Amino acid sequence: MWHDTAGQFARSLIDPCRAVPDGLTGDSARFNVYRNNVAVGLRDILGETFPVVRDLVGDEFFSAMARAFGQVSPPRSPVLIEYGGGFADFIDGFEPARPLPYLADVARLEWAWHESYHAADAEPMSIDVLTDRNPSDIENLHFQVHPSLRLMRSDWPVASIWQAHQADTTSDLSSLPKGGEQIMVVRPYLSVEVRSLEPAAFEFAERVASGAPLGRVLEDLGDHPEWDASACLGALFDVGAVCRVV
Amino acid sequence: MTTAGRHMTSGCGAGLKPAHYRDILQGEPAVGWFEVHPENYMGAGGPPHAYLTEIRQRHALSLHGVGLSIGGPDPLDRAHLDRFKTLVDRYEPALVSEHLAWSTHQGQYFNDLLALPYSQETLNLVSDHVDQVQEHLGQRILLENPSTYVRFKDSTMDEVSFLKDVAGRTGCGLLLDINNVFVSCTNQGESPESYLDGFPFDLVGEVHLAGHAADEGGDQRLLIDTHDRPVSDPVWALYRRVIGQTGVLPTLIEWDSDIPEWQVLVGEVARADSILAAASSDEGARHVA
Numbered sequence: 001m002w003h004d005t006a007g008q009f010a011r012s013l014i015d016p017c018r019a020v021p022d023g024l025t026g027d028s029a030r031f032n033v034y035r036n037n038v039a040v041g042l043r044d045i046l047g048e049t050f051p052v053v054r055d056l057v058g059d060e061f062f063s064a065m066a067r068a069f070g071q072v073s074p075p076r077s078p079v080l081i082e083y084g085g086g087f088a089d090f091i092d093g094f095e096p097a098r099p100l101p102y103l104a105d106v107a108r109l110e111w112a113w114h115e116s117y118h119a120a121d122a123e124p125m126s127i128d129v130l131t132d133r134n135p136s137d138i139e140n141l142h143f144q145v146h147p148s149l150r151l152m153r154s155d156w157p158v159a160s161i162w163q164a165h166q167a168d169t170t171s172d173l174s175s176l177p178k179g180g181e182q183i184m185v186v187r188p189y190l191s192v193e194v195r196s197l198e199p200a201a202f203e204f205a206e207r208v209a210s211g212a213p214l215g216r217v218l219e220d221l222g223d224h225p226e227w228d229a230s231a232c233l234g235a236l237f238d239v240g241a242v243c244r245v246v
Numbered sequence: 247m248t249t250a251g252r253h254m255t256s257g258c259g260a261g262l263k264p265a266h267y268r269d270i271l272q273g274e275p276a277v278g279w280f281e282v283h284p285e286n287y288m289g290a291g292g293p294p295h296a297y298l299t300e301i302r303q304r305h306a307l308s309l310h311g312v313g314l315s316i317g318g319p320d321p322l323d324r325a326h327l328d329r330f331k332t333l334v335d336r337y338e339p340a341l342v343s344e345h346l347a348w349s350t351h352q353g354q355y356f357n358d359l360l361a362l363p364y365s366q367e368t369l370n371l372v373s374d375h376v377d378q379v380q381e382h383l384g385q386r387i388l389l390e391n392p393s394t395y396v397r398f399k400d401s402t403m404d405e406v407s408f409l410k411d412v413a414g415r416t417g418c419g420l421l422l423d424i425n426n427v428f429v430s431c432t433n434q435g436e437s438p439e440s441y442l443d444g445f446p447f448d449l450v451g452e453v454h455l456a457g458h459a460a461d462e463g464g465d466q467r468l469l470i471d472t473h474d475r476p477v478s479d480p481v482w483a484l485y486r487r488v489i490g491q492t493g494v495l496p497t498l499i500e501w502d503s504d505i506p507e508w509q510v511l512v513g514e515v516a517r518a519d520s521i522l523a524a525a526s527s528d529e530g531a532r533h534v535a
């Protein structure tokens with residue numbers, strides 16, 4: 001029965017310790033071509049989605065980590081652009097990566113970038129829509145953010161690390177900021193933007209994205225030291241993160 | 247949305263890669279048509295759809311699925327078929343194709359095109375699956391001969407007979423991958439010429455050409471279907487032989503890994519085009535005579 005043979009084939013494919021499946025003729029060592037294709041295929045897919053993680057650990061380490069991830073979290077769909085969402089959590093618990101405590105957050109940022117890249121399209125809105133409104137109206141406004149917007153906090157300066165690994169970068173790791181970063185990722189048109197935000201601007205973006213009316217966001221953030229509400233709002237519009245105002 | 251014709255222009259096309267989006271849209275059209283793996287365009291939006299939409303406005307398109315697992319024992323994935331159908335409706339491809347292979351087992355996807363035994367049991371299974379795909383997509387598909395590295399004791403038919411029977415039962419066409427013929431025949435110790443002599447050319451709707459590699463482990467008689475380099479000379483020779491018999495067929499250069507500069511791919515396309523042009527002028531000469 002093909003069902004049984006295929007089951008055995010599939011199990012041997014992902015477990016190199018398992019014998020080559022019965023039912024093959026000729027040189028059974030050639031079964032390893034399929035094993036290798038599967039392992040290399042997953043490594044390459046993850047490497048495309050997490051190029052900075054790969055740069056940080058090197059190809060050999062990355063291959064081993066990708067293989068270990070593939071064994072516990074193999075793809076469940078042929079749509080491989082959906083594969084890798086659990087990679088950052090896996091890295092958190094991956095013992096050999098422990099000397100690089102920021103690695104999992106770099107993976108989180110790369111996943112956010114990847115999701116943003118493939119997110120639904122929407123037309124960003126200009127801040128001009130607010131000019132004719134009176135102040136009491138503005139307090140009641142809700143903002144609908146761009147479907148590609150992702151916000152993440154890290155205890156490590158992962159946006160700066162990520163930036164230093166981009167081909168067109170002018171920054172380098174010698175000027176890495178101390179401490180964590182709050183990061184906004186958004187793709188208003190064709191390019192994904194990665195921005196490191198001040199804590200208040202980040203919190204503002206988070207609250208606005210949650211759908212809270214502007215008045216309440218301003219109230220909640222009222223006692224934040226050194227924050228400029230109109231600058232935060234302007235920046236959110238400028239980067240193209242707002243699509244609708246209701 | 248689309249403005250280029252739905253039908254394939256004759257001549258050679260190229261597998262579309264993101265690294266070449268801008269080259270394709272900037273220059274004069276050097277390649278008549280493009281093929282994509284629909285799985286790479288199953289995201290919601292972003293640059294992949296933006297570029298594919300723009301390219302589709304100028305060129306005909308072929309959707310070449312790698313994830314339906316038509317040869318697998320499990321039922322077809324309805325959600326995947328729905329996603330595929332959405333792309334067929336959106337991009338109006340001239341051709342739709344898939345593989346005589348499997349890639350999913352009990353929900354796990356293997357990201358490779360795996361071999362299957364050729365028997366009555368799998369003939370029934372594959373034919374049912376092809377029927378379902380054609381019904382769901384509302385169009386005929388082409389089924390591609392795979393590259394194979396192993397063989398099954400349970401096989402009772404050869405690959406060409408199997409493909410012919412699937413096509414006879416379902417009305418599907420065939421995608422003849424000449425590199426796969428060369429790779430599989432070499433790996434199985436058979437003659438690619440004999441394989442091709444038996445191939446039902448009247449059912450072929452598209453030809454694929456790609457590069458392969460020799461096994462790094464030192465097995466001289468083992469070739470790997472890598473799609474990471476130019477088409478090899480023996481595959482060009484087989485292509486010339488096929489086109490000499492069939493006349494012009496839509497042909498595609500596949501290059502999926504170690505992606506070269508756009509001009510290198512254009513060179514491969516031009517080489518296939520010159521073989522097609524020669525066949526076309528021979529056909530013309532025959533008609534005149």
